[in-house]
Amino acid sequence: MAGETFSGGCLCGAVQYEITGDVLTFLHCHCWRCRKSSGTGHASNLILKPETAKWISGEEKLGTFKVPDAKRFRTVFCSACGSPLPRIAPDMSIAVIPAGSLDHEPQATPVGRIFGDSKASWSCDNSDLPTWPEYPPQ
Ligand SMILES: [Zn+2]
Numbered sequence: 158m159a160g161e162t163f164s165g166g167c168l169c170g171a172v173q174y175e176i177t178g179d180v181l182t183f184l185h186c187h188c189w190r191c192r193k194s195s196g197t198g199h200a201s202n203l204i205l206k207p208e209t210a211k212w213i214s215g216e217e218k219l220g221t222f223k224v225p226d227a228k229r230f231r232t233v234f235c236s237a238c239g240s241p242l243p244r245i246a247p248d249m250s251i252a253v254i255p256a257g258s259l260d261h262e263p264q265a266t267p268v269g270r271i272f273g274d275s276k277a278s279w280s281c282d283n284s285d286l287p288t289w290p291e292y293p294p295q
């Protein structure tokens with residue numbers, strides 16, 4: 158199957174990207190880091206194995222923040238408007254795309270909620286989706 162193309166960008170429009178690849182999973186994450194970095198109840202992330210990834214514009218505006226005590230957790234954002242943007246592993250093993258940064262509807266739909274144990278009581282929910290306490294079962 159040919160990889161789907163994901164294109165999107167930030168709120169101010171300075172940063173635009175295009176990533177192709179196959180979606181591995183699509184999850185809502187309720188962990189406290191996602192709460193803080195998104196400013197809302199959860200992050201909604203498409204996780205894929207990228208085939209190609211390119212910044213169409215604004216690469217020089219990208220900011221990044223690695224949580225000091227986290228193994229991997231890092232945020233990528235537009236330094237002009239603060240919008241979350243995709244995190245692409247340097248070795249292209251994985252890409253995490255904040256679904257809200259897309260300029261189109263992805264074909265995939267969310268499969269579940271992770272870090273349900275950290276979920277804020279006020280966060281929106283969808284009882285149709287399974288919720289896992291931390292990571293989903295392999
Ligand atoms: Zn921006």
Ligand SMILES: [Zn+2]
Nearest residue numbers: 186187188191
């Ligand atoms: Zn999270």
